[in-house]
Amino acid sequence: MGKVTGFLEYERLEEGYAPVAKRVKDYKEFVIGLNEAEAKVQGARCMDCGIPFCNNGCPVNNIIPDFNDLVYRGDWHNAFRTLDSTNNFPEFTGRICPAPCEAACTLNFNDDAVGIKSIEHAIIDRAWQEGWVKPRPAKVKTGKKVAVVGSGPAGMAAAQQLARAGHDVTVFEKNDRIGGLLRYGIPDFKMEKSHIDRRVEQMRAEGVVFREGVMVGHLPEGSKVTNWAKEIISPEALKEQFDAVVLTGGAEQPRDLPVPGRDLEGIHFAMEFLPQQNKVNAGDKVKNQLRAEGKHVIVIGGGDTGSDCVGTSNRHGAASVTQFELLPMPPEQENKPLVWPYWPIKLRTSSSHEEGCEREFAIATKEFIGGEGKDKGKVKSLKAVRVEWQGNKMVEVPGSEQILKADLVLLAMGFVSPVVSILDAFGVDKDARGNAKAGTEFIGGYQTNVPKVFAAGDMRRGQSLVVWAIREGRQAARAVDEFLMGASDLPR
Template sequence: MGKVTGFMEYERLEEGYAPVQERVKNYKEFVIGLKTDEAKVQGARCMDCGTPFCNNGCPVNNIIPDFNDLVYRNDWKNAIEVLHSTNNFPEFTGRICPAPCEAACTLNVNDDAVGIKSIEHAIIDRAWEEGWVKPRPAKFKTGKKVAVVGSGPAGLAAAQQLARVGHDVTVFEKNDRAGGLLRYGIPDFKMEKSHIDRRIEQMKAEGVTFRTSVMVGKLPEGSKVTNWASETVSPDDLKAQFDAVLLAGGAEQPRDLPIPGRDLEGVYFAMEFLPQQNKINAGDKLKAQLRADGKKVIVIGGGDTGSDCVGTSNRQGATSVTQFELTPMPPEQENKPLVWPYWPLKLRTSSSHEEGCEREFAIATKEFIGGEGKEKGKLKALRTVRVEWANGKMTEVAGSEQTLDADMVFLAMGFVSPVASVLEQFGVDKDARGNAKASTDFTGGYATNVPKVFAAGDIRYGQSLVVRAIREGRQAARSVDEFLMGVSDLPR
């Protein structure tokens, strides 16, 4: 694959970034993709390794050596065909996937991995520019109707696959635009929403119907889950009107921090904050947007959602941004012989961190502190303590308590489960983590205990990656097709 000696001749080339002082002034994408010749050279680095671990490191099992070789040989049109054969939306993953495939790259054992993600990014951008991405409507209709609940990556992937084999697919989305957390969870500076919009148009041309602002079932009173629905449809109606129903919502129930002062004004879940800026960027008007202008911001949670809060806060004009992580700071470089080809634990610095952020590790928050007098009920500070970890147990360090000023705190500690009320209204059994219980066996895979109701994506698997959601949606589509038709030509 690639050039036989390419990995010895060429160094890894990273995609470029626009300068920090420029990119923080707007919400546009700032990654500078590889040029055609650069991508060709990076494709040449792919080794003829015999056993490409990258294929299994990738949740959708992209045929990575093949498209690397095609790019090296300047056969871009076949490269996008290979890429699309396993991944419906490489423009999403080419921008926001953490690239577990690169961690599994054979070259990564003792060198820099092949830049798989940057090559994927280059392939799909070239394909759109050349007009190679076209609707693929089914030649024949089956007469079967499928409802897909949720329009995130799992729902979109499943809907597209099912429409292409002739089923009439309707996607239901509780928010006012399709895309799920791709639309309202990921900031525009990481992925502009025009990429979603043109896929939606492609899918409409393939026969998919989108019904936005429609809530399937009811959210519990007081739920913090983003919901701009103006219409409600009952689960019973869906089961009566459709031949199959696929639940493909997200794991949207955020992990809370129930400590003193949690109800103070200024303490918010990340997903109360991030969707609002995306709506503003889309041209909407909000009466009371949560903004970080002139505020001291603390983000609790060290993952991607926390990083997104950092980047958004900096763009809004926060005076300072600090990110807390409960666990110790990981090593800057992993022990490759010990962990390869698995995803390594190591310090990861995001583009948002580079834009301005203090990072605190092994720190816990004990209390949110409000102001006095006119400032009563408003967040003014928080009390923290340092922690130590031993044998998987956390202990507080005596005498390490601090009080830090804070005007705004975002809780970005992950998501614990899908919204339980939706599953309960469908009558779907839940697993120990509160997710929809549905196995992935080849026979009857992704089917729940409720007849003709399936589940895929974060609602079944739990909080995970966009690329894993795409995989789940594709595999569930095959199971739904097999259920409806007896057999299926869709890939597993």
Template sequence: MGKVTGFMEFERIEEGYKPVPERVKHYREFIIGLSDEQARVQGARCMDCGIPFCNSGCPVNNIIPDFNDLVYRQDWQDAFTVLDSTNNFPEFTGRICPAPCEAACTLNFNDDPVGIKSIEHAIIDRAWENGWVEPRVPRIKTGRKVAVVGSGPAGMAAAQQLARAGHDVTLYEKNDRIGGLLRYGIPDFKMEKHHIDRRVKQMEAEGVTIRTGVMIGELPKDSKVTNWAKETISAQQLQQDFDAVVLTGGAEQSRDLPVPGRELDGIHFAMEFLPQQNKVNAGDKVKGQISASGKHVIVIGGGDTGSDCVGTSNRHGAKSVVQFELMPMPPEQENKALTWPYWPYKLRTSSSHEEGCEREFAIATKEFTGEKGKVTGLKTVHVEMKDGKFVEIPGTEKEYKADLVLLAMGFVSPVASILEGFGVDKDARGNAKASTDFHGGYVTNVPKVFAAGDMRRGQSLVVWAIREGRQAARAVDEFLMGFSDLPR
């Protein structure tokens, strides 16, 4: 694939970023994509490696060597056809996927991997520009009705695949717009929301009925989960009205930090903070918006959500931003001989970190401190792992000033009341219990109720959600029709 000697002749080319002083003034995307020639050179680096580990490294099993070769030959339309055959939304993954395919690239064993993500990004952007992305309206309608609950990437993928199979699909979303965490979790500077909007138009043209502001079941009164629903439909009603139900509501229950002082004002979950800014960017008015402007901000949690809080806080005009991570600082370079072709453990520095952030590793928060009911700081200690437990290191206690604390420690499970409303069994982690067997996969203990995405597998990547949505759609189609032509 690509040029036979390309991997020896050409270096990896990274996508560019607009300068930090310019991009922190707005919430628009700032990545500078590859030119046609740069993409061609990247495609040329793809090796004829015999076993393309990148294919299995990619959760949706993109046919990567094929589209790399087509881009090298500048056959962009066929490259899009190949990419579109396995991935419903390459514009999402081409922007926000961490690219496990690149970690699995054969060239990555002793060199820099092929820039697969940047090539994917280039292909889909050209496809939209040239009008190649069109609705795929089914020629025959089956008369079967399917409800998909939750419109994140898993729900969107499941709904689109089922509509293309000819079923009457209704996609329910409790919030006011489609997209789930794509819409209200990921900042606009990482992915602008017009990418979701044009997919929504495509799905509607394919026959998907979209209903926003509808809550299926009940949320607990004390829930911190974002909910702008204006209507509630019971789980029983949905089961009565549809031939199949697919639960793709995500793992929205944020992990809390129950230490002294947690009740102080100014301590918020990341998913209280981030959705508000996305709504403001969309032109909505948010009463009492959580702002980092002029504040000392502490972000607790070293993952992608924490990084998103860092970037958003800097755009608010925070006085300082510090990010905590409980785990020790990873090595700057992974041990490739040990980890390849799997996802490596190494230090990852995001574009948000580069915009201004102090990072602390192996640190635990012991207490929040405050005055007059508002947080003013926190007390920490450094920790180390001994016998499988974190142990405090004496003499490392420290106090940090904090006017705003954002908890970004991941998500523990779906909202339990939703699963309980349907009577769906949960696994040990509180997720919907459903197997991924080839036949009858993704089905729960409740007849005709399926589960996919983070609601089934737990907190994960957008690309995994798309995979689960596609596979669940095939399982539902097979359940309804006795067979399925949908790809897994």
């Protein structure tokens, strides 16, 4: 694969970034992708390693050595065809996937991994520029109708695959635009929403019907339709109108922090904060938008969602941004012989961190403290304490309590489950974590206990990566196709 001695001759080349001072002034993407010559060199680094662990490291099983080799040889069209055969939306993963394939790269065992993600990014961007990404409507229609509930990456992948198999697919989305977490959870500076829009247009040309502003489920007695949903459809109506239903909503139930002072004004979940800015970027007017300018912001949670809050706060013009992580600071370099080819625990510094952020590890929040006078009822600081981990038990460090300024606190500690009400409305059994209970068996996979109702993505597996959602959407589509037709030619 690639150049036989390429990995000995060439070093890994990272994608570039626009300067911090420039990029924090707007919400546009700022990654500078590889040009053709740079991508060719990176493709040349792919080893003829015999067993490409990268394929299994990638949840959608991208055929990575093949498209690396094709890029090295200048055959970009076939590189795109290879990538497109396993991944419906490489422009999403090429921008926001953490690249578990690179952790599994054989070269990564004792050197820097091949820049697989940057090559994927280059391939799909060129494919769009060259006009290679075209609708592929089914030549023969089956007459079967499928409802997909949720339009995130799992729902979009399932819908596209099912439409290409010849089924009539309708996607129901409770929000006003298609995309789920991609639309309202991922900041525009990481992925501009035009990438979603052009995929939606492709899928419409393939026969997929999108219905925005439609909530599936039951409203509590006496309540009215929410501000963001124009219509309510019951599970009973869906099951009556469609031959199969696929539940692909996200893990939307955030983890809370029930400490004293939690009810103070100025403490919000990350998914209250991030979607508002995305709506403003899209041209909407958001009344009383949560803003960070001039404020001392503390983000509680050290993952990607917390990092997104950091980047957005920096663009708002926050006075300071601090990010808390309960766990100890991980090592800067993983022990590769111990963890390869699996995803390693190591210190990861995002582009948002580089824009300005204090990172605090092994720290816990004990109390939110309100102000006085005109600031009464508003959070103005918090009490934190250092912690140590003794075995699996967290212990406070005596005498380590401190008070930090906090005008805005953003809770980004992950998500515990999908919204329970939709699963209850369908009567779907839940697992111990509150997710839809459905297996992934080759035959009969992704089926819930409710006849003709399937579940995939975060709704089935819990909070996860976009690339896992795409995988589950594709596999669920094959399971639905088998259920409807007795057999399926869709790839799994």
